[in-house]
Amino acid sequence: MDRRAFLTAATAGLLLPQTATPAAAARTLRSDPFTLGVASGDPSADGFVLWTRLALDPLAGDGRGGMPARDVDVDWQVSADERFSKIVKSGTATARSRDAHSVHVELNGLEPGREYFYRFRSEGKLSPAARTRTTPAGETPLNFAVAACAHYEHGYYTAYRRLAEQEPDLVVFLGDYMYEYGPSGYTALAGRVRTHTPGKCETLADYRLRHAQYKSDRDLQAAHAVAPWLVAFDDHEVENNWAGPVSSTNAPGFTRRRAQAFRAYYENMPLRRASLQGAVLRVNRRISWGTLARFHLLDTRQFRDDQACLDGVRAGCDDRLSSGRTLLGSDQWRWLESGLRGSTTRWNLLGQQIMVAQRDYKVGPGREVNLDSWDGYAAERTRLLGALRGTENPVVLTGDAHMHHLAELKADFDDPDSPVVAKELIASSIASDGDGYRDRTWIAEALQENPHFSFIDQRRGYLMARLTRDELSVDFRTLDYISRRGAQAKTAHRLTIPATTGPAAAGQAGAPRVG
Template sequence: MDLTRRRLLGLAGASLGGIALHTAGFSAGSAWAAPRFAGDPFAFGVASGDPLPDGVVLWTRLAPDPLALDGRGGMPELVVDVEWQVAEDESFGTVVAEGVERATPELAHSVHVEVAGLAPGRDYVYRFRAGGDISPVGRTRTARTDGAALNFAFASCQCWYEGFYTGYRHMAGEDLDLVLHLGDYLYEYGVGETGGVRGVALDASFQRETQTLVDYRNRHALTRLDLDLQAAHQAFPWVLTWDDHEVENNWAADFAQSDSDGYPDDDPVAWRARKAAAFQAYYEHLPLRLPQRPNGAEARMYRRLGFGSLLDLHVLDTRSHRDDQVCGDGTKSGCDIERSAPERTILGAEQESWLLDGAGRSAATWNVLANQTLVAQVDQDPDPLVHTSGLDMWDGYTAARDRLLTGLWERNVNNPVVVTGDIHRAVVADLTLDFADEHAPAVATEFAGSSVTSGKDGSPTDDVGAAWLAPGVNPHLKWHSSQRGYTVVQATPEELRVSYRVTPMVTIPGSGIETVATFAVAAGQPGAQPA
């Protein structure tokens, strides 16, 4: 890496804008003059994210002792100047951008570089250097603007102790423009004495539920050490949003999970402190831009990314602004009045207006909503006299769902498609204005992807899937699977084609990959058809 100390000082001056933005208010003293690390400082690898036509954000975190019990990753309380380069070729013969970013102890020595001035729809490589250590080389791609096909994968729910991330190794071999992660990047529960199926011994601090910043940092660190996950991050830019387990199961804005888990989350001050710790650790470990950096227990995760005339991506946050779940949460019947209250919201008024107004103004062929919990109505009991609903899903917020779907229809939004995580099963659904009318036309299409590992090994179907697809129960549901994997989407001006990739086994490493279903939506014709 051709960066001398004199050149380093010059680049630091050229990069002050990024330093001032991402590390404002943090350690302002002199940097560690000649850092030497006891281990590989790039143990978590590298990543990029949120591609724009002219740039991406680059990420790494310095951690020579990645699971250090104090959460510092083996780093001293010193600032480290980290050099970075972006090039057109893997030999770095044509460097197109370079600079220095300051890694501070306040952000766990994470680095977020917002690179601009690149060409649209281009592949680039990038790397970092700290002291004498050079990171792995990552590959990224800026957003397309030419209207050509866009390929992306989406995934969610990657419980570390319930399965191996073999799916990510296969994903790294795909030809993708980007990856969407729809939530549950980690799980807050204790990982078990042997790390579940991973079969590794860990300190007792990993056996308890995460509560503090140190807890969340080390749970992210444990997740980020997986080499298959690193490979997928290293291969493509990612666009991420959170769901519940990044903080706590089924949290809702200022409401913790309503249970008796022994933690003081019923105390609003303690709950906000826990949220703040979880939010900060999430930002520290992922390739997020400055607007997503949290301010204590507040963060704005919803945002919009454009890919020319082809596709607008609306990234949602269905956790931070929702009303609390009704009827004690869970899956149950007999809660119709409460869950359908007209004032209830899952997005919050500001995000709801932002989404509908932005989608209504979009001139792109496709409007894709990156969403967490299932939008489609699902009666989970085949008994025609009983309607059983999942109250954490949009079924628990039916007025909000009506406003969403009616808003998309009234604004004549171009080809709305929802991609969803959370439910540990794959579902294809037509979204209508009246789910009670099996002949109601579709106004949008939903593709829910299964988990990467959560729930351990799945199966092509199970009792839940059989109940959901029972004749006459949910006629708008087109397909279901409870196997594990990820989903690949190809968008063209003519159609959006969705392929479900499955890893049959996740409790042992090295599973193969197969495509078990493919569906397509034709432009101008909402509703999924087998392809």
């Protein structure tokens, strides 16, 4: 059986032995508790995080997945081969009722730069098997995907399935993994293909239930089963356009609601236990792929000032230019600048949620910008671009926009001769905004208004990239529809970014090669 056939069968749970350990036979759950799949994340040179969450009935209204009100033991295995004939690690974790029966196993002591397979067993039931890997020690090439924004109501998750079929080494997910709206709460542009669970997410039970609904999707499960993920949230995992302690809707008790959303997010993601620190969820972190690349993941929500001028796309907002406004917060800034200065890898990839490039939405004289993006924090963007200018081979990876964009980040966006500091690769959405479209007139006007952009595509999709010492090759993958199943993915745009010789030349790279 080839690897693709294995992964297909493993996702369906067809390759697992039908025997149970003596411990599992003592008490037996009445049905399959692995309805939410399995996942791995945050790989290191000697390990990774393994995740699952037990749920007999994912859509049970209390958000507890229909599980009994008791803790449940879960056995886990890690194998060097897909047949599980070479078990290298095994153990038992406890899925605690208070944690929605989620399991986070943090592995170490494994070999660098190699593929592993894992699975779980609990009370006589077996999980699907999945693939993960450790990071290498040297400059091993990396195939990785970038994805964001997966509104369940707007369409099927075919893009996740196509991403899984390409078998990346790593998946970088940059926010809006789930949406907090109630049924039809945000369907004016896209219509509704599927329906959210009842109610807007406001309580811990609401968020747990919504995550379970999303995690029940088999295409999403396939994408988790193929590779480890690096995840970071944006706004919809809590509330649209929230900022620090401020609710965008002035909802009472927002601090408590945010903490509950964070807890549910942690319970449903392959994150390390140290990421959940009381009411704070730390997702800004660094992951190195040997000496080839370092991923610097940012949090552009939790520590920002409130948006200027009442948020939205607006003109004439001078407050957005204030040097006193922060997007990242002082602690994260020190962490980022220190990490960029101290990086010794060949490439530095900044994974973050909102568009960095200046983006004028008004055609003709005047300017309208999105105050929720870096345009709303222009002085801090200048600081960011200065930090990137002194970094070796920086590339910015971005989500949120629901459209593919390719941008040049310039020290001065209004000066055509200003040096290019880095390239920004903005991934379209997995499902948000439905099928999408190709309005060539609108695209041409947007490109003319923003000459530092060279490509825009409004269809759904993801990025697939290959990174080597010498270059970063990127395919902008698109699907023609998601309102029904079966669409194929194709490459709408391709580019290659050559490596420079050092940080001093990072802003002098020539135009990317495009195909």
